[in-house]
Amino acid sequence: MVDVRYxxxxxxxxxxxxxxxxxxxxxxxxxxxxGGPIGMALALDLGRKGTQVLVLDDHDGVGxxxxxxxxxxxxxxxxxxxxxxxxxxxxxxxxNVGKVFHGDDRVFQFNLQPEDGHRCPAFINLQQPYFExxxxxxxxxxxxxxxxxxxxxxxxxxxxxxxDDHVLLDVDTxxxxxxxxxxxxxxxxxxxxxxxxxxxxxxxxxVFEDNFLIADVKMTADFPTERWFWFEPPxxxxxxxxxxxxxxxxxxxxxxQLGWDIDREKELREENVRARVDAMLGEGAEYELExxxxxxxxCRRMQEFRHDRVIFAGDSAHQVSPFGxxxxxxxxxxxxxxxxxLDFVIRGLAPEALLDSYSEERVHGADENILNSTRAxxxxxxxxxxSKVFRNAVLELAQDHAFARPLVNSxxxxxxxxxxGLSLNGPDMLxxxxxTRVGAPAVDAKLGQTYLLDRxxxxxxxxxxxxxxxxxxxxxxxxxxxxxxxxxxNPFLKERYLGxxxxxxxxxxxxxxxxxxxxxxxxxxxxxxxxxxxxxxV
Amino acid sequence: MELNLEPNIxxxxxxxxxxxxxxxxxxxxxxxxxNARLILILAxxxxxxxxxxxxLQAAQR
Numbered sequence: 001m002v003d004v005r006y007x008x009x010x011x012x013x014x015x016x017x018x019x020x021x022x023x024x025x026x027x028x029x030x031x032x033x034x035g036g037p038i039g040m041a042l043a044l045d046l047g048r049k050g051t052q053v054l055v056l057d058d059h060d061g062v063g064x065x066x067x068x069x070x071x072x073x074x075x076x077x078x079x080x081x082x083x084x085x086x087x088x089x090x091x092x093x094x095x096n097v098g099k100v101f102h103g104d105d106r107v108f109q110f111n112l113q114p115e116d117g118h119r120c121p122a123f124i125n126l127q128q129p130y131f132e133x134x135x136x137x138x139x140x141x142x143x144x145x146x147x148x149x150x151x152x153x154x155x156x157x158x159x160x161x162x163x164d165d166h167v168l169l170d171v172d173t174x175x176x177x178x179x180x181x182x183x184x185x186x187x188x189x190x191x192x193x194x195x196x197x198x199x200x201x202x203x204x205x206x207v208f209e210d211n212f213l214i215a216d217v218k219m220t221a222d223f224p225t226e227r228w229f230w231f232e233p234p235x236x237x238x239x240x241x242x243x244x245x246x247x248x249x250x251x252x253x254x255x256x257q258l259g260w261d262i263d264r265e266k267e268l269r270e271e272n273v274r275a276r277v278d279a280m281l282g283e284g285a286e287y288e289l290e291x292x293x294x295x296x297x298x299c300r301r302m303q304e305f306r307h308d309r310v311i312f313a314g315d316s317a318h319q320v321s322p323f324g325x326x327x328x329x330x331x332x333x334x335x336x337x338x339x340x341x342l343d344f345v346i347r348g349l350a351p352e353a354l355l356d357s358y359s360e361e362r363v364h365g366a367d368e369n370i371l372n373s374t375r376a377x378x379x380x381x382x383x384x385x386x387s388k389v390f391r392n393a394v395l396e397l398a399q400d401h402a403f404a405r406p407l408v409n410s411x412x413x414x415x416x417x418x419x420x421g422l423s424l425n426g427p428d429m430l431x432x433x434x435x436t437r438v439g440a441p442a443v444d445a446k447l448g449q450t451y452l453l454d455r456x457x458x459x460x461x462x463x464x465x466x467x468x469x470x471x472x473x474x475x476x477x478x479x480x481x482x483x484x485x486x487x488x489x490n491p492f493l494k495e496r497y498l499g500x501x502x503x504x505x506x507x508x509x510x511x512x513x514x515x516x517x518x519x520x521x522x523x524x525x526x527x528x529x530x531x532x533x534x535x536x537x538v
Numbered sequence: 539m540e541l542n543l544e545p546n547i548x549x550x551x552x553x554x555x556x557x558x559x560x561x562x563x564x565x566x567x568x569x570x571x572x573n574a575r576l577i578l579i580l581a582x583x584x585x586x587x588x589x590x591x592x593x594l595q596a597a598q599r
Binding site for chain 1: 570571574575577578579582
């Protein structure tokens with residue numbers, strides 16, 4: 001039996017029996033457990049690289065409910081690399097302005113207006129089911145082009161056993177159980193990860209004693225497309241904080257912070273949800289309740305994301321509070337980080353040690369996200385009398401004085417992780433801009449009719465800007481693509497990649513992070529940096 | 539810059555007087571709020587992160 005745990009928004013991979021169910025266990029190079037946004041992004045990335053990948057999901061489509069709604073620029077850039085980004089941007093609601101209120105008072109407003117010369121906006125709001133559907137649609141396109149990706153719906157992993165060179169999986173289906181051998185098993189099975197539980201691994205962290213009520217309402221309102229956030233909201237029973245934010249299809253996300261001791265069932269009753277929403281929107285507001293949910297959260301991560309042949313990505317590996325949109329966005333960066341490493345290891349082009357760098361880099365990312373979201377949570381929900389005194393002092397001062405506004409923390413929005421000082425970094429020999437330093441993801445820049453990131457499609461790239469390109473096309477069998485550009489007449493490239501220097505050579509990884517940069521580089525410099533980035537040491 | 543723990547206020551008695559005066563007649567709650575605002579304003583004026591850390595440590599004793 002395969003239990004149905006939630007309703008489906010889009011049925012995208014209905015159960016279909018396969019021959020393997022009546023055969024001895026078949027061997028697969030990569031099996032991904034969980035077809036959420038992280039699992040599907042990883043499958044698409046691997047499949048496009050030509051690596052065979054099997055996705056097992058215990059449902060037959062995308063779950064109902066908006067859940068993650070806020071997708072950051074870096075996520076959209078990754079989705080662009082995978083071919084799914086433009087539909088997300090077209091469907092999503094682009095927003096820049098946020099307003100912060102304290103009771104009836106407007107504290108201040110901010111504008112995330114991104115600088116020019118980027119293909120992607122700073123943020124879009126998009127219901128998670130659309131995000132997942134666009135990835136699966138792109139997987140179907142990739143399959144038609146020959147990408148070796150297979151999705152099996154209503155296939156639930158019930159047990160696993162790590163062997164020397166594979167993991168043996170017991171899989172249940174509506175037609176009964178069968179077995180699969182996975183050389184690499186990637187657990188993208190969410191915060192309650194059954195794979196993590198089956199392996200008895202710890203997932204400790206800090207529990208926040210608070211309940212948040214989400215009400216997604218459908219209405220045609222003329223509120224502006226802005227993020228409105230209230231500390232101590234003035235409307236009846238709204239709790240400690242409240243949020244109003246627009247999604248596509250005339251859906252508005254409303255969030256109420258209800259506190260710890262509540263009766264969940266009672267608060268979720270339609271009349272009680274409506275009473276709160278009415279108080280916020282004003283009597284007589286017409287809307288439909290699209291989806292409601294109460295959630296609590298923890299900030300925590302696994303000690304290590306790699307356990308021999310089992311690798312964890314997304315919420316199964318780390319969990320944060322929702323303030324800052326750091327959950328799904330960081331999970332997509334996990335997939336981005338893991339895909340190329342797994343691909344090279346499976347092809348024999350890099351040692352297995354490269355996969356340890358996945359854990360190292362993404363643990364670093366998770367710690368950054370946990371730190372930021374914990375701080376936001378402490379500001380939202382002061383844990384002592386004096387912390388509330390300071391919190392309210394900040395909010396009061398922020399109304400009159402600019403200096404206090406950076407202290408207001410209603411969530412620090414997700415920004416891409418920089419792998420400062422970690423093992424895969426080569427030397428940084430350029431006195432260049434800080435934002436494109438070694439370890440940082442390449443910053444987009446408009447190049448005439450195209451964009452720089454579109455020219456970094458997924459292999460190692462040697463980017464030479466007004467500098468001679470070293471003569472080197474591959475290192476230990478790994479190909480290297482050349483991209484030669486000039487910053488003359490392109491202020492974006494100059495400001496983002498050269499700064500005060502005349503020219504530069506950047507070595508960029510398949511996930512678009514900078515490995516090394518030099519004013520000028522020899523073939524030996526590049527080869528040596530490539531070997532570091534492939535996990536072969538210095 | 540180092541945290542200055544030597545006398546640095548020109549008119550110490552006058553300053554102390556003024557500090558107490560702004561709290562005159564306030565409830566405990568309002569006084570606490572005023573102190574919090576004052577700390578934040580002064581901290582911003584100092585700005586230097588190392589000096590602020592040293593000040594926090596000096597206040598902890």
